[in-house]
Amino acid sequence: MFFPSRPIFLYLVASMKIEALIRAEADHCVKCGLCLPRCPTYLKTRNEGDSPRGRIALLQGLATGQLQDSPALRRHLDGCLGCRGCERACPSTVAYGRLLDAGRGLLARSAPGAGPSRHERLLMHPRAAARLLATYQRSGLHRLARRLGLPARLGLGREDRYLPPPPRRRLRRAYYAPTCAAAPGGRPGRRPGGRKPGGRKQGDVALFTGCAGWLFDQDALVAAVGLLTAKGYGVHIPRSQGCCGALHLHRGDGAGARALAEANSACFNDLPVEAVLFLASGCGATLSEYGELHRLAGGPPLQWRVPVVELSRFLAALDWPEAAFRPLPGKALIHEPCTLRHVLRDEAHAYALLRRIPGLEIEPLPDNHLCCGAAGDYLFRQPAMADALLADKIAHLRDSRARWLLTSNIGCSLHLRRGIEEAGLSVEVLHPVELLARQADMPESP
Ligand code: SF4
Ligand code: SF4
Incomplete structure (x- = not known):
């Protein structure tokens, strides 16, 4: 009698769980088609296979064994943006995002070996990548490479078109004290705009900076810290935080996403803060669904100790005086x-x-x-x-x-x-x- 080894046994159990998850979720779809006008890819191609209803049927077929993995099937599923416009429109509350993540996990298992893309590898080390990028852009190498047409010759022409100018400022510290009160430990925080200190410390928050955010959106991160510290918040920016795991989920690597989620929740849950704030909603969406990851990758459900909050929501709830902002026609x-x-x-x-x-x-x-x-x-x-x-x-x-x-x-x-x-x-x-x-x-x- 054949007894599978432990890794193979775990792999088989995980596959069965994902298939069961897909079948259960897909059963909620009544094929009404009300999501179709909300699907950007369907509106472009008018192909049922590029619609949410069609993709759910494909995933259902894959999970029940009625369909086999094939280039045509992958074309329709890979063409999905994962935007979840369909999920919001669905009267039967089909959790399309969960279904898609599970389907990608199933596809990744049927063709293992597809590792992280070069974009993902770059983003996995945002701090080192940011230093390299700064050198590349500020040294004149970037201008020279463009003049010589090197990005296109190296197959990086599209990436080059996305490269924003270098940030004007960047975050360098792991903690920014409030600027209107003495910082913990007695060291006063620096004041924004040279204004006199006033008010009192409101509390401490943590900032999830994200990998692409750290690389390409430093001006926004600096602005966020400036606003928060001016309103009396100390801001923790732990260096050990990593990618939220969204890119892993997009290529069906639930276990990789789970490992990142565990590391991030451990890193932030240890901080003496009242909330974890994020700027990039892409990261925030993944952070807010860490509690769902065990369905894909096993293990106990992960929990945040404090609320994970979108920055605009947090700032909008604060008390802003009438003349807090200068007019802008x-x-x-x-x-x-x-x-x-x-x-x-x-x-x-x-x-x-x-x-x-x-x-x-x-x-x-x-x-x-x-x-x-x-x-x-x-x-x-x-x-x-x-x-x-x-x-x-x-x-x-x-x-x-x-x-x-x-x-x-x-x-x-x-x-x-x-x-x-x-x-x-x-x-x-x-x-x-x-x-x-x-x-x-x-x-x-x-
Ligand atoms: S996903 Fe929802 S809206 Fe779309 S066909 Fe299925 S039940 Fe209807
Ligand atoms: S996630 Fe977006 S692209 Fe994918 S099926 Fe739903 S609406 Fe269409």
Whole structure:
């Protein structure tokens, strides 16, 4: 009689669990099709296999053994943005995100060996990558490489088009004291804008910086720390924090995502803080679903000791005086990242915050319910669809007379900025907190 070895036994048990999870979740889909008008890929191709209903049927077939893994099946599933617009629209509350993650896990098991992409490998070491990138950009090497056409020759032409200018400032410390009160240990925090200290310390929070955020969104991180410390919060930025695990989940590596989740929750749960704040909604969506990871990767459910909160929500709940922000005449459009709108369902707070800037006209970017095409590393994996979806956003911007486009997710920000630059539009792309900090006359560096 054949007895499988322990690793093979565990692998078989995990596979069976994932298949059962897919079958149970897919059974909730009544095939009504109400999600179809909310699916960006279906709206582009009009192919049922590119719709949520079609993809659920494919996953169902795969999990029940009625369908085999094939290039055609993968094409439809790999084409999914994971935007979860369908999930928000579904009257039967099908947890499409959970289904998709499980399906990707199943596909990864049927063709093992597909390791992390080069983008993922870069993002796994954000601090080292940030130092390298700073040297590359500030030394003139980047300009020279572009002049010689090296990025395109090395097959990095698309990546090069996404590279933002170097940040003006960056975070360097593991703790920033409140600027309106003495810091713990008696060392006074530095004051923003040279204003006199006043008020009292409100508490301590931690900041999840994210891997892409650390690399490409330092100006927004600096603005966030400036606003928080000015409002009396000490900000912890633990160096041992890592990637949230979203990219692992996108390629079906539930165990890798689980390992990162364990390390992150241990690192943040040890801090004496009242909340863990995040800027990038892509990271926040994954952090907020750590409690679900055991369904995919086994082990006990993970728990956060304190609430994990989107930064705009946290700031909007604070007490801001009438004249906290200088007037700013002009129009800003707000882009609502799918992770903020469909997963966290928390898109209202950036509007509430930005309405505190006198004179600023604020409107939603039209069709905010449809993904911009960034979707993690989708913008590199599926460039044709990513660019088609981006073109729709750029068409709306062209008609808008907006001076600013505000978005709370770094991936969307890079994608939209690239589209805007290549279309020759003069629209500045910022995280909402950057515009707030600018109007609050915040310091360049916290
Ligand atoms: S996922 Fe929901 S909305 Fe879409 S077809 Fe199934 S039941 Fe209907
Ligand atoms: S996650 Fe987005 S792209 Fe994928 S099926 Fe749902 S709506 Fe369509």
